[in-house]
Amino acid sequence: MRLPTSTFNLFAIASLIGLGAIGWIHIGLVASTEDSAFRSARYDVTWTGSAGRIEILELQLRVAKYLESGSAEDADQVYLYSQIVEGRLENWNTGVFGEYLDDSPARRAMFDRAHAEFRDAKTAFARIDDPEVLARLQKKIDLIVPILDRIGTDAHTHTVTVNAAIRDQLIEEQRVQQYLSFGLIGAGALLLMVMMYQNRSLVRAHRAARESAAGFSDLAHHDGLTGLPNRLAFKGEFDAAMEATDHDSNMLAVFAIDLDGFKAVNDLLGHSAGDDLLIEVSARLRKLVDKLGHGNIVSRFGGDEFVVLLQGKAAVSRHQDIAARILAELSRPYLVQRSTVAIGATIGLSLLDRAGDSASNPLLDADLALSNAKAQGKGIVVTFDPSMRQDFERRGRLEIDLKTALGNGEIFPFYQPQVDIRTGQVVGFEALARWNHPELGWIGPNEFIPIAETSSQIVELGRCILTTACAQAREFPEKMRVSVNLSVGQMLRDDVIGMVSGVLASTGFPAHRLTLEVTESVMMSEPELAARTLNELKSLGISIALDDFGTGYSALSYLRQFDWDELKIDKSFVDDLADDPRSLSIVESVVDLATELGMKVVAEGVESSDQDEILRNSGCHIAQGYLYGRPQPIEDVHLLLLKLLAAEEPDSDEPAKASG
Incomplete structure (x- = not known):
């Protein structure tokens, strides 16, 4: 149908x-x-x-x-x-x-x-x-x-x-x-x-x-971004290499790699561009390491940190050449999101012959070598040396002992005289931190101050030196001033004004006799906050000095951003005054500019009479250095002041003259 x-x-x-x-x-x-x-x-x-x-x-x-x-x-x-x-x-x-x-x-x-x-x-x-x-x-x-x-x-x-x-x-x-x-x-x-x-x-x-x-x-x-083995995978390969019994595998080399300039790419082009850059860096490293033979590995530990492990005598014997190739390869320009960018790398290198040194850990050694390389500068290769571990252990001990030292009074100020370069009279002192360790002896400020800055103890250190200096300088003659350094760490604290005010109140030291010295890095870190803080300090009657002018970033705009009382010329310019006409021209220009702006000029590191004469003829106002006196403890300062007072007293056979 x-x-x-x-x-x-x-x-x-x-x-x-x-x-x-x-x-x-x-x-x-x-x-x-x-x-x-x-x-x-x-x-x-x-x-x-x-x-x-x-x-x-x-x-x-x-x-x-x-x-x-x-x-x-x-x-x-x-x-x-x-x-x-x-x-x-x-x-x-x-x-x-x-x-x-x-x-x-x-x-x-x-x-x-x-x-x-x-x-x-x-x-x-x-x-x-x-x-x-x-x-x-x-x-x-x-x-x-x-x-x-x-x-x-x-x-x-x-x-x-x-x-x-x-x-x-x-x-x-x-x-x-x-x-x-x-x-x-x-x-x-x-x-x-x-x-x-x-x-x-x-x-x-x-x-x-x-x-x-x-x-x-x-x-x-594996790393989710680059596909490289991650820290966990590297650990497995590293442990296996350390336990290998093959004679050729006894030789190991570890390259700890840190990219230079990666943060700038992230800040300028964004994190997406930073990710693309890391992918390209990983590809270059993988290609280079693959050519070096079987058993080698490149890993991303996180951020812009990479680690390369080489095994075998053939590869390890060429470690310097390989490190140079890594630097050259990573320094070639990159095309990232239609922009050409250039970065570099810093490498810490460690070697291990397990047949003769089974106690070493090349991974930790390479990391220590990398830290030393970054401290020395960028774009270099530093090979691990046993002294680095000693330095690391010493630094760790000093970091631990630093807090105790502040509480025990082991860190205290020495005072270096500052003289009126025209009259030769002492007009003040700069307080400089010194550490007398009970076991290690004298620790230089170039060693312990960076430790204080990185361990966040610089604030307490600065407070300690300022308090002691104000308390001791209260006994100086009324005309004597004291200068104390103010670090970036202290400047970035919200309570720095209260801290300084509290020290002046507790010690009874007059604010008009205190000069606080800051470096250009303070103005670079937080310009608006720095200017506001310095103005508040100056409103208390304190003088403010720009320290180490002429080094680092030296921008004339800093002279315009704040009404400085003093400008300190760095020792590096003073050293070359007698031999380098350019240094003399710079010093004379700085003196003329500062004088025009109503600032006093203080020259640091004066060590010879020739330098003294040149600075005097250049119009410099105040100087300090070994020519006038080394930094000295408060007891020696008291003796110096007594000698100066005795020298100012008129002879009994002459009419009394007013001391000036």
Whole structure:
């Protein structure tokens, strides 16, 4: 029986409409399945949490092992794992895991507490040879471990819950797709084609899910941005290289690489450009290292820090040439987001022949060499020397002892005379910090002041010197002034005005007899804050001097930004006065300019009578240096003042004259 044409047409139209609806539903389900697979990969934070749990437990184990053995090798392991845990905590605090922490205020509070405890314990890792410090450190870690373990466990539970919901959604979608597939079979060839397309989509979705699951392990060992092995993967390769028994593998070389100028690219072009630059740097390093043979590895430790490990005598014997090639390769211009940028690199290099020196840790040695390289300048290679570790240990000890020294009065001012260059009379003193260590003897300011600045103790050091100088200078003759340096760290404190006011009030020293010296770096760091702070200090009656003028950044605009009372010419110009006409011209120009602006000029580092005469003829007002007197303790200052007072008294056979 034939169906009427009109009925067939209606059936055909209805079938087409049904097929279209089924096809539309199929398309939506396939897209939803792929999205579910993507979300399954995105929200799985298990590997990150598990890695953190393993690393903090390993650190706890290494501390316990060192507590038992006390060996240097175990101490190195403690330090290494402290760095790994520090990196892991930074990783937890950002990205997807950071979002996971922020989802729960309680979880975020737990992490912040553990993070704060670890930062508080960080300085203790350099002093674990002290039993008390080690015991406190172990307690800190014992407190941190359960917190991080709880967070890591919760991350696993969270992932299981999220993925379970996604799997349920996938199962439900697959069930609907099956029902639709049965309907499509009866609709003919067109429905069959739709079902084949659906099956192919399912295969792609399942493949994506499997690849995502396999990728979790890869992500745990590779940097997400550059694809290079990360710190964890490098640690595995490094440990394997250290344990190798093959004679050729006994030779190891580690290159710790830090990019020069990377921050400027980030600031000028944005973080996206910075990421593109890191990818290009990684590609160049990978290509270079691959050419050096099997067993070598380049890793990104984070930020703009890279580490290269070379194994075997053939590669290690050419370490200097390889380091030079790395510098040359990384210094070639880059094309980043249509902009040409140029950066450089600084390298710390360490070598190890395990056949003769199995106690060294070339990874730590390379890091120390890199720190020394950055201290010396950029774009250079510095090879580790055992003296660097001695310097590192000495610096660590001085940093620890510095706080005690301030409390015990071991750091105090010496005073260098400042004279009126026209009359030769002493008009004041500059207070200079000196440290007499009870065991190490005299520690130079060039050594301990940078330590104070980097360890945030410069503020207390400055307060100590200012307080002592004001208290002691109160006994000087009324005409005598005292100058004290004010550091950048002190200037950036909001309470510097209150601190200086409090010192003047507590010591009773007149503000008009105090000069505070600041360097140009103060004006560079926070120009508006610096100018506002200096104006408030000057309103107290204090004089302000611009120190070390002529070095560093020396911009005449600084003379316009503030009404300076004194301008101090750096010793480097004074040294060359007699031999370099250009230095003389500069000094004369500075004196003329300062005089025109109503400032006194103080010359530092005057050591000869020739320099004294030249400065006097140039119109300089005040000078200080070894020619007039070295920095001396307060007892010697009192003797000097007594001699000056005696010299000013008139002879009994002559009429009395007013002292001037």
